[in-house]
Amino acid sequence: MSTQVQVVPASTAGAMIWSLMKRGLNEVLRVPGAAVPGMLAPTIFLLGLTAVFGNIKELPGYPTDSFISFMVPVSYLQAAGFSGAATGVNLARDIELGWFDRLMVLPVPRWALLAGTILSASLRVLLPFSLLTIVALIFGAQWPGVGGIVVAFTIGMIFAAIMACWTVSLALIFKTQSAAPLMQAGTFILVLFTAAYAPLELLAGWLHDVAVINPVNHVLTAVRQGFIGGITWGDTWPGLVVLLGMLVGFAAIAVNQLLKFGK
């Protein structure tokens, strides 16, 4: 007896990715209550941290006289993290409700089941990015130029996809929305344990050491460059290399978890 392997046409996988991506985006309109915190939280953090720590820009060696300009990129990455966490929580809910089990019996490659969901995180993050940019500019942030915005948004979107891969992996491991704090904590550590509040040389010893080895620090530098100076290839390429590495690594983990799912 021979086993017949059914080859799924690429168009079917593409249609699945498209459908799941649209479903992910639809949630913004259908469940606005779930989308609003993801938009508001980074904005509140941006304004709150600026109001509280704004005066540390007076420290010698601070690279800009606008603390809010220094913090906007941190908020972009936080927003990307929130968007990724929402993706993981939504998948965990689908698993709890049994909806994901039905997807698993479809004749499409398993990676396609994740790709649409993860892509929706990348697109959904444009909403908080836009709100953050408007609010930051109103409160005096430096306009980074069209190039700066394009670089920041593009890198932020890729980072949202990476964070979505991370949270989706956790959703597949724990299969419950109760894992939400773990999803958010991972993002929190990756983003805030960098030169988030101050340049590396002004950080406390232990955080300086952590930030130096934290790859997301390169991503933050790449997003930040337009807000505190000009765009340079030297500040951009390390961020892109890190993003590529993280994307491949976290996507592999997510697909691996999906392959183990239900076994």
Next chain:
Amino acid sequence: MTTAALATNGRATVSLAKRGLRQALRRPQFLAPLVIFPSLMLAANTGGAGRATELPGFPEVHGFLDFELAGAMMQSTMLAGVSGGIALALDFEIGFIDRLFAAPVSRYSIIAGRVGATSVLGVMTGIWFLAGGLVFGAQIQAGVPGAMVILALVWLAAAAFALLASALAIAASKASVVQGIFPIVFVIMFLSTAFFPLNLLLEPAKTVANVNPLSWIADGMRGPIIGELELGTVAKAVAGIAIVAAIGFALTGLTLRRRMRTG
């Protein structure tokens, strides 16, 4: 109320408090926001903005961690209140509280059970932050009596915040609505002296923080850590807690009566 009735209500309150405590300790999604996020934020703030102590006008402190401990405890206490509200709303959603309302005990004792559990959780997080602070090099200038005063303030503050969140839980009876106030917690925190001294906050946060009762509570918790035990500072903190508790009590009474009327 007779002595027997008081004893019955007391037993109901203690039983419900024990239940609430067990519930919180069993479910990571309730406990994580109280411990993990304030701890991570404490680490990020301390490491990232630690050099703020060199700013002109910053009070004399042993270290920035000492200054930030009160902020972390305040944050944790407020989040404990919100978590208590969410748990109460969940009890409404599953019909548990409505069944309790049919029992021959005071309705206030039912709410008091949840408030009691939250206040105990508050003390536990207070111990966590004080112990963690000491491990990482902070000093409590007022010694053991100072630490006891801080824990007492944390206990009272957690109960006051739980009362406020209970009012919202009774009015909405939906966990998602209570969960929606998480961002507001951060807004209120950023508009107080929880994280930074009043004279170094930026406007308009400085003006709001000056009249925000949470600033009094935060200063009261911070006082024994960075200096001697001062009656005036502690009294102001107690007054701040009393304001929050009075509002919470009034709103809880109002929403309870409305719920009894409308069902």
